[in-house]
Amino acid sequence: MSTKPRCIDRQREIADSLLAWFSGNARDLPWRCLQHDPYAVWVSEVMLQQTQVAAVIPYYQRWMGRFPTIDDLARADEQEVLAHWSGLGYYARARNLHRAAKAVAAEHSGRVPSDPAALRALPGIGAYTAGAILSIAFGLPHAVVDGNVERVLSRLVALDGDPKSSVNQKALWNLARSLVPPERPGDFNQALMELGATVCTPSLPSCGACPISNQCAAYKSGEPERWPQAAPARKNVRVEHVSVIVRAGDQIVLVRRENSGLWGGLWENPRSEVARGEDPLDAPASAARSLGLEADIEPEPFTQFQHQVMHFSIRLTGYAATLRSPIPTAQLNGPTMFTLSEAAGLALAAPQRKLLVEYERYQRAQQGMSTAGANE
DNA sequence: AAATCGGGGCA
DNA sequence: TGCCCAGATTT
Numbered sequence: 001m002s003t004k005p006r007c008i009d010r011q012r013e014i015a016d017s018l019l020a021w022f023s024g025n026a027r028d029l030p031w032r033c034l035q036h037d038p039y040a041v042w043v044s045e046v047m048l049q050q051t052q053v054a055a056v057i058p059y060y061q062r063w064m065g066r067f068p069t070i071d072d073l074a075r076a077d078e079q080e081v082l083a084h085w086s087g088l089g090y091y092a093r094a095r096n097l098h099r100a101a102k103a104v105a106a107e108h109s110g111r112v113p114s115d116p117a118a119l120r121a122l123p124g125i126g127a128y129t130a131g132a133i134l135s136i137a138f139g140l141p142h143a144v145v146d147g148n149v150e151r152v153l154s155r156l157v158a159l160d161g162d163p164k165s166s167v168n169q170k171a172l173w174n175l176a177r178s179l180v181p182p183e184r185p186g187d188f189n190q191a192l193m194e195l196g197a198t199v200c201t202p203s204l205p206s207c208g209a210c211p212i213s214n215q216c217a218a219y220k221s222g223e224p225e226r227w228p229q230a231a232p233a234r235k236n237v238r239v240e241h242v243s244v245i246v247r248a249g250d251q252i253v254l255v256r257r258e259n260s261g262l263w264g265g266l267w268e269n270p271r272s273e274v275a276r277g278e279d280p281l282d283a284p285a286s287a288a289r290s291l292g293l294e295a296d297i298e299p300e301p302f303t304q305f306q307h308q309v310m311h312f313s314i315r316l317t318g319y320a321a322t323l324r325s326p327i328p329t330a331q332l333n334g335p336t337m338f339t340l341s342e343a344a345g346l347a348l349a350a351p352q353r354k355l356l357v358e359y360e361r362y363q364r365a366q367q368g369m370s371t372a373g374a375n376e
Numbered sequence: 377a378a379a380t381c382g383g384g385g386c387a
Numbered sequence: 388t389g390c391c392c393a394g395a396t397t398t
Contacts, residue, residue: 044393048394049394050395051382051384052392052393055384088383089383091382093394096396123396125395126395126396127394129393147394148392193393203387203390203391264381349383350384377398
């Protein structure tokens with residue numbers, strides 16, 4: 001009856017092969033226990049955006065423990081939401097998820113909508129995440145195309161050109177849609193991604209273990225790694241910064257970044273860009289000056305180099321005249337003083353969190369030395 | 377269409 | 388070091 005019976009048969013065979021393979025080769029991942037909870041699927045899919053499975057697992061467990069339902073998330077304070085995301089990166093994902101939870105609570109009576117258009121209207125849900133929720137949680141025959149699917153399908157049909165180009169993106173989505181079976185669409189989509197993650201890898205794919213290698217054009221060519229034909233990467237420009245631990249007594253100064261841009265809305269140590277030609281050792285002083293801290297800056301020997309950011313410690317004396325007395329609320333954006341244990345509860349970017357851990361260790365070592373000295 | 381967001385893992 | 392990762396949003 002179909003106009004392309006051979007084509008349909010081939011699609012059916014690919015789906016069946018993948019589903020059979022998946023039933024014996026699916027990794028045991030925490031979110032696969034809650035496949036029928038749209039919120040749980042949603043959280044896992046957002047965390048997995050541009051983030052590897054191993055990095056997500058502990059964050060997912062902690063998140064679901066604190067925000068087990070969409071209402072728990074909708075009622076939570078944004079700073080606490082960000083604190084639970086702290087270290088995962090791409091913090092707009094957390095803010096969007098929080099905003100979307102509030103929207104679902106307000107506009108959909110707390111139920112994740114199963115309508116594609118309504119899903120796509122939520123902040124942070126694009127074509128991929130909508131397809132994943134619809135197919136995995138609701139069992140609806142929608143396709144997904146992520147980095148894994150992109151690679152698998154590019155090899156399957158030996159796709160010519162950059163898979164990111166708009167023409168090829170349309171082709172890949174159409175191909176993915178044509179392959180999704182009406183039954184078990186969620187398992188099929190996960191199988192496709194699982195295959196890309198564990199078998200059809202970017203380098204050294206294990207074609208011997210692939211259930212659809214007999215259908216794969218790249219495999220037949222003998223050089224599967226020729227696909228996908230990625231565009232040449234652009235080179236990135238690095239900017240040097242210094243990050244300063246400004247200390248007064250047992251407290252340190254943190255500032256909250258703007259909501260948009262890098263590490264949006266997170267707390268960090270005062271930071272200063274190193275101007276071209278400037279001695280990096282002068283930068284801590286300019287960072288302090290940008291806070292209005294003019295007096296009695298005594299650099300301490302604690303320094304740490306991390307990527308392109310250098311960290312210095314500065315001890316402030318007479319700070320009360322220039323920096324207002326400790327501000328208890330964490331709502332302010334300006335320089336605010338925290339003890340190290342208070343800082344540990346804030347939404348910090350991962351490098352800042354590591355820096356504070358190192359600094360605490362350094363301080364303890366210093367105290368140990370001074371104690372030992374006093375005993376002599 | 378291109379840039380941006382981030383941190384970790386791995387060759 | 389460079390590339391990749393269960394992408395979405397802004398410009």
